[in-house]
Amino acid sequence: MNAQVLITGMGVVAPPPQSTAEAGEVALPAADTGGAALWARLCAQASSLSPSPPTRKGLEMPPACVFEKPFKAEKHVSVRAIRKATDAARYAVVAAQRCLEDAVFAPDADERLATSVVLGTCFGCSAYYLKFHESVLRRGPKGANAVLFTESVFNAAPGHVSMANQLHGASLAIAGGEEAGLSAILAAFDRIRVGGAQAAVTGGVEEYSDLVHASLRSEDRVGAQLDGLAGERSGPFAEGAAVLLLQEASLATQHNGLAYAELLGGARARPASPGDPGAVVRAAQSACAQAGVELEEIDLVVGGGGGGPRTQVELAALAELFPPTRSRTVPLTAPQALLGEGFAFTSAALAVVAAQALSRAAIPPTLRGAGLPTPWPEKLRCPTQAAEERALERVLVVATSTPGAAVALVLGRAPQGMARG
Amino acid sequence: MESALVITGLGLTTGLGRGVDANWEALCAGRSGLREVASLDVSAYPIQLGGEAPPHREGSEADRRERAHTYLVQACREALSAAGIEETVPVPARASLVLGSSLAAQASAPLFWASYLAEGPGGAAYEHLRSYDLEPRIASLCATLGIQGEALLVSNACAAGASALALAGDLIRLGRTDLAVVAGFDALDLHTFSGFGGINALAPDTIRPFGSERQGMLLGDGFGALILEREESARAAGRRPLARLLGYGESSDAHHLTQPDPEGKGAALAMRRALAAAERTPDDVEYINCHSTATPSNDIAEARAMRGVFGERLAEIPIGASKPAVGHTLGGAGAVEGVITLLTMLRGTLPPILNAGDVDPECGELDLVREPRDAALRTAMSNSFGFGGCNTSLLFGRCEEPS
Numbered sequence: 001m002n003a004q005v006l007i008t009g010m011g012v013v014a015p016p017p018q019s020t021a022e023a024g025e026v027a028l029p030a031a032d033t034g035g036a037a038l039w040a041r042l043c044a045q046a047s048s049l050s051p052s053p054p055t056r057k058g059l060e061m062p063p064a065c066v067f068e069k070p071f072k073a074e075k076h077v078s079v080r081a082i083r084k085a086t087d088a089a090r091y092a093v094v095a096a097q098r099c100l101e102d103a104v105f106a107p108d109a110d111e112r113l114a115t116s117v118v119l120g121t122c123f124g125c126s127a128y129y130l131k132f133h134e135s136v137l138r139r140g141p142k143g144a145n146a147v148l149f150t151e152s153v154f155n156a157a158p159g160h161v162s163m164a165n166q167l168h169g170a171s172l173a174i175a176g177g178e179e180a181g182l183s184a185i186l187a188a189f190d191r192i193r194v195g196g197a198q199a200a201v202t203g204g205v206e207e208y209s210d211l212v213h214a215s216l217r218s219e220d221r222v223g224a225q226l227d228g229l230a231g232e233r234s235g236p237f238a239e240g241a242a243v244l245l246l247q248e249a250s251l252a253t254q255h256n257g258l259a260y261a262e263l264l265g266g267a268r269a270r271p272a273s274p275g276d277p278g279a280v281v282r283a284a285q286s287a288c289a290q291a292g293v294e295l296e297e298i299d300l301v302v303g304g305g306g307g308g309p310r311t312q313v314e315l316a317a318l319a320e321l322f323p324p325t326r327s328r329t330v331p332l333t334a335p336q337a338l339l340g341e342g343f344a345f346t347s348a349a350l351a352v353v354a355a356q357a358l359s360r361a362a363i364p365p366t367l368r369g370a371g372l373p374t375p376w377p378e379k380l381r382c383p384t385q386a387a388e389e390r391a392l393e394r395v396l397v398v399a400t401s402t403p404g405a406a407v408a409l410v411l412g413r414a415p416q417g418m419a420r421g
Numbered sequence: 422m423e424s425a426l427v428i429t430g431l432g433l434t435t436g437l438g439r440g441v442d443a444n445w446e447a448l449c450a451g452r453s454g455l456r457e458v459a460s461l462d463v464s465a466y467p468i469q470l471g472g473e474a475p476p477h478r479e480g481s482e483a484d485r486r487e488r489a490h491t492y493l494v495q496a497c498r499e500a501l502s503a504a505g506i507e508e509t510v511p512v513p514a515r516a517s518l519v520l521g522s523s524l525a526a527q528a529s530a531p532l533f534w535a536s537y538l539a540e541g542p543g544g545a546a547y548e549h550l551r552s553y554d555l556e557p558r559i560a561s562l563c564a565t566l567g568i569q570g571e572a573l574l575v576s577n578a579c580a581a582g583a584s585a586l587a588l589a590g591d592l593i594r595l596g597r598t599d600l601a602v603v604a605g606f607d608a609l610d611l612h613t614f615s616g617f618g619g620i621n622a623l624a625p626d627t628i629r630p631f632g633s634e635r636q637g638m639l640l641g642d643g644f645g646a647l648i649l650e651r652e653e654s655a656r657a658a659g660r661r662p663l664a665r666l667l668g669y670g671e672s673s674d675a676h677h678l679t680q681p682d683p684e685g686k687g688a689a690l691a692m693r694r695a696l697a698a699a700e701r702t703p704d705d706v707e708y709i710n711c712h713s714t715a716t717p718s719n720d721i722a723e724a725r726a727m728r729g730v731f732g733e734r735l736a737e738i739p740i741g742a743s744k745p746a747v748g749h750t751l752g753g754a755g756a757v758e759g760v761i762t763l764l765t766m767l768r769g770t771l772p773p774i775l776n777a778g779d780v781d782p783e784c785g786e787l788d789l790v791r792e793p794r795d796a797a798l799r800t801a802m803s804n805s806f807g808f809g810g811c812n813t814s815l816l817f818g819r820c821e822e823p824s
Contacts, residue, residue, distance in 0.1 A: 001423075059542035081678070113690070122554055129612075130530065130550075136615045137534040139466045139470035144619025147613075150679045154523065154576035159809030162673040168690060170671035171811055172584060175522075175576040177556030183573055183724065190591040196671070196698075211533075214432070214542070215550035266570035268517075270563045279569075286597065332749065362466070405572060421570055 004191050006252050006259035006414060007355045008360040009103025009245035011095035014339070014349075015067045015238075017046035018365065035260075038242075038349065039356045042364035043387045044340030047226055047338050049236060050252045055210035061217070062224035065340030066208040079164045080313050084147050085156065086125035087207035091241035092157035093164045096201045100165065102305035103245045104256040105198070107167075109205075114198035116191055117158040118168030119205055120184030121245075122177055122343035126209040128152035137385055142242075157205050157241075163197065168198045176339065178202055178234075178310065179268075181242060181348025182259035185367030186266040186407055188246055198251045203243035204344030223307065228369015229334055229382070231313075238340030242349040249415070253332045259414035260355035264394075265291030271404030273379055275309070279406035280317030280398055292412035293394050298330055300363055300390075301380070303398035306336030306346070310400050311373065317398075317406075319377035328380045331390075333357070333383070337367040347399035347407070354411050359420045363388045425664035426590055427656050427820060428650035430504030432496035434606075434761045435747040436472025436641045439492075440499060445764050447746070448772040454637050454747050455627065460488070460612055465518055468623045469683025471609050472748030474640025477594065489608035490558065494565055497602050498786025500646035502565070504660050517570040517598040518563055521585030521605040521751030523557075523578050523807070524609045524612060531611050558575050558600075570598050575754065578807030579712070580671075582645060585753025587669040589649050600650040606755025608642050613751060619632050620679070622716050629751075630713035630742040631720050631787055632778040638714045643750020645757035652820075664763050667701060667800065667818040674810030681719055681806065691812035692730045694806065699816045701800060703731045706816075708801040710741045710762040714749055723806070724784035736786040739794065741765065745775035755805035759815055762803040766819060771796050 012035055041047075050068045052061040073090035075099050082090050097116070100106070107115055110342055129152040135143035136349055136386035150185055153159070155173035162171040170191065174184040183203020188202035215223045223233040252259060267286035271279040301318060311334075322330050334352045336346045357363055368384040376382075397409040413419060422652050433440065436454025458471040469508065474492055474824040479673050506512055528788035533549035540546075551557070559572050570594060575584045584604015607613075617623050629635040648660075653661050672694065675815045681688070696703060704738030709727065713720055743761050750757050765771055769796040803815045 056542050068552075112675075113672075116671075122556070125742075132616065133530045133534050133612065134537075136611065137531060137538060141467070141615055141618055144615040146620045149616035149619055151576050153808045154810065155578055155807075155809040156678065159673070159678050159811070160578075162675045163678070164812060166675050167672050168675055168687060170584070170587075171675075171809055172556065172588075173576045173672075173809075175555045176559070176573045178552055179558075185577075187573065187575075187588060187591075190588075190595055192590050194594050196587075196694075197590065211547075211550060214545075215547040218547040219551060268573065269754035270560070270569045270572050272569060274560075290595075290597070303506075402554075402558045403557050405556060405560065 002193050003196060003250040005189055005246050005263045006249050007244050007261045007263060008247045008252050009099045009105060009260045010352050011098030011102060011243045012038045012086055012352060013091040013095045014240040015048035015065055017041055017048055018050045025346055035352050035356055040262055040337055043339060045338060045367055049226060053208060058359060059214060061209055061210055061213050062213060064213060064236045081163055082160055084151060085160055086128045086151055088125050088205050089157045089160040092205045093117055093160050095243040096161040098200060099243045099245050105245060112166050113168045114301050116188060116197040116200040117161045117167055117168040117171045118184045118188035118200055118202040119158045120174040120176060120180030120344035120348060122180050123206055123212050124154040125152040125156050126212045127207060129136055130211050158226050161201055177405060178343050178403045179347050179399040179407045180344035180404050182350060182399040182407040182409060183268060185244060185348060185351050188408060189263050192246055192248055195415050199215045201243055202247055204239040204348030206239050206343045206345040208239040213392035218416045226367055226369055228337045229304060229307050229311050230370040231372045233308040235306040235336060235340040238346060240342055240344030240345045242345055242352050244351060257418055258420045259418045261358040261411045261414055264293060264412045266405050266412045268408040274404055275313060276404060277313050278318035279404050280400060281320050283406040283408040284321055284396060284398060285409035287410045297394050298396045300357060300395045301330055301332045302350045302395060304332050304334035306341055314398060314400055315373060315377055318380055322379040324378045329379050329381045331363050331383060332380050333363050334366045337369060350397045350399055351409060354397045356412050358392050358395055358411060361389060361391045363390055424651045424653040425648060426593060426666040427652040427655055428647050428649060428666060429660045429662055430500035430648035431760050431763060432499030433476050434492045434496050434644040435472055435757060437747055439475055450603060451771055451773050451775060453775055458609060461609055463614055466618060469620060470639050473609055474642040479759060482794040493604060493606050495648040496644040497566055497604055500648050504648040507632050510512045512567045513600050515570050515599040516568050517601045518555060518568045518573040518591055518689040519585045519589040519601050519603045521581030521752055521755060522574060523581055524577055524610055560605045567641055569712060577811040578809050579751050579754050580805040580807040580811040580813040581752035581755060582761060583813035584671060585806040586759060586815060587671055590669055593651060594811055599654055602673040603649050604646040605752040606644040608754045609640055610755050618745050627776045628715045629776045629778055630715050630774055631724060631784040634778060635715040635720060637716045638744060638749040641748020641750045643747060643753025645675060645760045662820040664766055664820050667819040668695045668699030668816045670698060670814045672812045674680060676810055679808050681722035683722055685722040685729060687810060688723060688726035688806055688812045689729040689816040695814040695816040699791060706738060706802050707798045708739050708765060710758050710803040712804045712806045713742045713744060721783050728785055736788060739771050739788050739790050741771060741790050742774045759803045762801050764816055766798045766801050769795060769797055
């Protein structure tokens with residue numbers, strides 16, 4: 001019970017950056033499949049905002065942070081089972097493989113038995129699901145395509161990750177809203193802490209669907225450009241996968257013995273009413289209490305949404321958590337301002353960024369966009385120009401959903417002698 | 422030493438009726454909840470049977486969409502009420518909601534497509550796709566039940582209802598919640614009706630667990646709810662523990678997205694994990710409520726899995742199966758069958774399996790419960806397996822009064 005849990009690997013599949021105009025001297029990998037590449041992207045403020053993939057006739061969709069051309073999973077993995085899988089499963093399998101390689105974790109048979117897969121998603125395999133319905137509605141029972149049906153189950157992505165890596169721990173999809181990726185990481189963390197697993201491949205994944213995009217646009221839930229935290233709405237719809245490998249410390253030491261960070265605590269909370277920042281406050285307080293960390297000890301917050309109402313809620317909560325009486329300001333970095341609104345993908349990416357920040361002793365800048373919202377919390381500052389070098393000990397990660405669900409994680413620096421450079 | 426996890430309330434709605442008592446009476450009487458489906462237009466389908474919950478009101482398509490939410494709320498409220506938590510006794514402040522569902526009762530995609538096909542992409546009713554995002558539904562349920570603690574929904578196909586109980590167990594054991602309202606649910610839906618029909622998994626008439634003549638499953642509405650908490654805190658609050666959740670185990674076949682490992686290795690692993698977590702041996706298990714979808718490959722794999730865990734003693738363990746009476750309730754199954762397993766233990770009767778014919782020789786010798794039997798169970802297992810290779814096993818135990 002309450003095992004020490006480390007973040008030992010990470011894998012990211014994100015659409016490639018479209019513009020390197022502001023990249024400066026930062027090298028941007030062409031294939032954006034790792035945590036380092038994500039970090040470079042944030043530092044260079046290079047977004048993947050691009051024209052949406054071709055849509056149905058008569059359905060014009062604005063730009064989004066998506067793969068303009070189909071993602072070639074087979075370039076990265078040779079897994080036959082994903083040939084017919086949805087994009088979500090393909091992103092997840094590649095990100096998971098990259099994550100296991102990054103951790104130099106080649107589990108033996110016993111370790112595979114004890115490794116779980118827990119992935120969050122908001123829209124699951126929506127493209128296949130909606131295609132299946134369209135086919136049935138148009139053609140009746142004869143339109144019930146077996147591949148579209150079986151591959152559109154919500155847990156197809158974790159199922160494929162388990163299969164591709166022969167992992168026999170629990171294989172779960174956590175369904176939720178924008179916070180689902182972070183919620184899945186917390187569920188995986190919990191499972192290891194109670195002794196139900198020794199390791200977990202965990203994170204969040206989303207795929208693009210023109211119809212889901214249209215639905216999100218119809219309720220003004222995603223934007224068409226990257227306006228930053230002061231934007232009236234969240235950023236453009238985004239797709240991809242962000243995955244971490246969590247390992248019990250004793251297992252990590254049997255492998256390469258290096259970690260990006262340690263997971264210290266986490267919690268979820270629901271709001272009393274929509275727009276109530278109390279859920280974020282309670283989740284953060286509870287996560288800190290679990291971690292044995294005072295809010296005063298938090299060196300960095302990763303969260304803040306990507307603009308719009310959720311940013312307002314998170315900032316109101318952060319103002320309460322870090323009141324003017326606090327002795328020092330706390331920096332906030334908001335990766336979603338650049339990555340777009342990728343729901344479970346981008347909320348899981350927050351944890352990737354937090355772990356990177358701890359291991360690199362640096363804070364990535366937040367896309368300036370239209371500037372910062374006002375009023376701005378007195379004890380919060382948001383670097384927007386360049387990465388700041390800064391030794392970090394404790395990082396708070398927060399994510400919220402549109403209805404107000406909050407998830408918070410507290411990460412700490414990796415134990416001495418295990419920290420990745 | 423950890424205080425035991427106990428169940429203090431149960432709620433149930435299926436094709437057999439609304440409420441725990443209505444379901445139990447029908448199960449023991451050998452009644453089937455499977456009939457011609459009225460709430461969906463399945464007139465074009467060769468198989469039109471399903472376990473449809475009794476209508477709560479006649480109404481429009483919009484009402485039909487809300488029936489799933491209504492049933493879910495009813496099941497949760499029944500469980501809370503059974504635990505003594507009603508309107509005058511509020512839900513504890515640190516209560517959480519853990520849901521398991523395969524589709525989370527998304528019934529609005531057909532409405533979207535109807536508008537799309539009629540009006541084209543420019544005039545389609547995109548608001549019907551908003552139900553794809555499940556978070557607002559979770560939020561609505563939390564608001565209805567007054568829950569401000571943690572909330573999450575696990576979706577691992579037909580094991581989801583059982584996995585929700587496992588995740589709730591994690592939350593309580595870590596001290597992050599005092600009480601969890603746990604529910605597994607799925608409603609009859611055109612998506613699954615056509616999908617399982619499309620893969621030839623639906624039976625033409627009835628479900629025959631492990632039977633030589635089994636032809637697959639039929640689907641059903643299923644809403645099962647349980648209140649899970651620490652025994653110590655339940656007793657301190659004056660809530661009577663009904664039974665213990667002794668252990669839970671989960672695994673992945675990592676074999677195929679829809680086909681089970683032919684030897685049932687993953688399923689056996691989940692059962693062994695539940696036993697290990699409970700510090701029990703296979704010899705302690707006195708009853709198994711099996712998953713049995715009555716599809717050819719699933720039942721053989723499940724029988725092999727059970728035999729791998731229980732050995733020759735499997736032939737002596739009474740085997741129950743709820744799907745012939747209520748249908749396969751998909752993401753609801755783990756919770757629905759968990760509730761039925763608990764009722765079996767609490768009420769001292771093993772309900773009969775409807776249509777239990779000759780056992781397929783490939784499944785080996787099994788003691789299928791064909792007629793109601795009296796039994797004072799101390800330990801019972803409920804198993805759930807699903808697409809994605811998911812396996813979840815729950816082990817329940819009788820709750821002894823404190824000495």
